[in-house]
Amino acid sequence: MDVYQGAVAALVPYFVAERAYSYAAASGVVLAASLLSSLVQPLFGVLTDRWAMPWLLPLSALTAGAGVALSGVTGSYPLTLAVVALSGLGVAAYHPEAARLARVVAGGRHTGMSWFSFGGNAGFALAPLLVFAVMAAGGLPASPLLAIPAVLGAVLCATVVRSAGSGIRGAGLPVAAGRDDWASFLRLSGAVVCRSVVFVGLGAFVSLYVRQRTGGGEAAGTAALFVLYAGGAVGTLAGGRLAERYGRLAVVRRSYALTVPAVAGLVLVPGPTVYLFAALTSAGLYVPFSLHLTLGQDFLPRRTGTASGVTLGLTVSVGGLAAPAIGALADATSLRTALLPLIALPAVGRLLLCGLREPAAPGAVAAQRTDPRDPAPR
Template sequence: MTTASVRSAAVQTGTIYAILFAISSVHLMNDTMQAVVAALFPILQKSLTLSYGQIGWIAFTLNMTSSIMQPLVGYFSDKRPAPWMLPVGMGLSLIGMAGLAFAPGFWFVLLAVVFVGLGSAIFHPEGSRVVYFAAGGRRGLAQSIYQVGGNAGSSLAPLMTIFLFVPLGQSGAIWGTLLAASAILILLRVVPWYREQLEQHGKPVKRAANKASATSENKLSRSTVTMALTILVLLVFGRSWYMSGISTFYQFFAENKYGLSVREAQVPIFLFMAAGVLGTFFGGVMADRIGRKRMIALSMGCATPFALILPHLPLMWIYPVTFILGFVLLSGYSVSVVYAQELLPGKVGMASGLITGLAFGMGALGAVVLGKLAEAWGLDQMMTSSSFLPIIGILSFLLPPDRRDAA
């Protein structure tokens, strides 16, 4: 076997950690730019005199833009992968960051977040395909490394509120353009490798995926796959709506109930999201050992009691409980993506775009609905009611077993 063929085989079977960490770092920057929007909520509410409903609409616009486009981008990129789309997506996000920094009113903020959402929608499906090529045989671990970057970026929202936007105000969003520029520089190194993998292994991977698809269809009927995807969508619904309530409105809830300042109210949200980063990683590692279905069920089931008690706790207990809740709830996030990819072999971009896009989309819809409920019922009642959402995780027991579950 020639040196080139050995290297080629290694690329196909080995886990390429340098590429995984590079694309994960870009994922971090991408989701940090999205987190800028959430971090600006308390600032924009005061400077632009926004209602809870308008805050919800901003979150809706950002997430729905990304949600609608991700499955579409995934569908077309499965047919014709386009590595150049990765830096283009970051360029759109750069425009959005600049727009946020100088938006004079509500409608200009909405326009800016559309660019951020489009950039994210373009990045995620192509980024997932890079992960697919670099994963080797450790798909759960690889997807977790990728998602850890994104969740780490999202977790920075409270810190940005505390250290950037409280002292600098809305104009501090201009620093987000540096994130986009840095991401583009990293992608200029990733894109040539990605293009090489498509040229060398695109067709073999597709043939292998088609073979896997045929094998899968012998085990799972079309109706079973449809049922499983429907259940996954419902699980994404419950998790995303609940997370939207925490990330968007819990800061206002903490200010009202515990008398915390804007800065102090960011701490439990940061603990929730930072723990989610750890949970995402360990969930992927555990899923490679115990199976995707079991990990998804454990994540949703174990998160439910902590979600139910959170609105009723005294101040000193919200910190450990939000940490545990974030760790447990997010431990099933990347696993859901891998499970969907196994249900739809050969459609990596579409599967990841569907689940990740739905997460953004459901979160977007949840932000609007929960914002309206907060105005109609009051913030306390809305947070209490939303704590029941993780109970929908009981549906995970109806999912068909994956290969490791069945073993």
């Protein structure tokens, strides 16, 4: 599924090169993918709090893939925005229900949810390579080939749903006895918004920026985007392990602090070291990724679907709302100047996390009590 979130950003340089889009117009494509998704994903989260809807998984995979596949063959800018928005709708429909089932399977454990997030981040990492291969084969008119992962994903989801049968239709963790902590959840969401703006802004423009700075061609830009996304696959798994040792909030705070100098180096330090700073930025952005999800679910134990929809959807997709502003600033000044504000946002997110307390993790406790190897509560 997350191949299609990463593919939109990976397609931006080709829209600029083959269709002569301005930076602002190209970032509007990123906005189209994010806007509808950000608006409806919390709604899907509310629905999954009331009803299990595993049938959404294969349907949403096909929808996400169809939108991106059509984006390269549309004849007009408005139609391109429409099909990319359709892809965002598919992404929005998928994540809350998938997160609900992942939480059931993982028993609320941090490492289990980090594996779930790993899948998405691996998709992000593969997206630039997939887009590069397809564009090399035939440019934007070859974009229908990008539907192949969606078809494979839909078959996989349908097979799992059919084989599991009613077991997952009614699956869910017991409702926690505690109360929803909306104040903490909103502060966490604000921090995720800051992280999202940095992630989406870099995802949309780092490929073009590295081409300018290094003088390399498409391969140099694709390599930078791949490093930015690929480091996340490793960082997400590391986040779950680190959280079990040091606590979720401690790991999240340190990750935001690391991101500030990493983004500064990516934007300001010239030469091939841009790839090193891209890797450090990736670690800072991705280590807390799955921890955002479990923290949000534990801050709202009675509304885990809503928490998933907001944490994975609304707050993440809001980053796309900032993309046109970055693009417009780049058109008016330079791409380097437009990326400078991204250095400060992780620091703002770190400030929002100050004072938050670790919430109870009812899912993990429930899982520990029912584990035959560990019958006594810890």
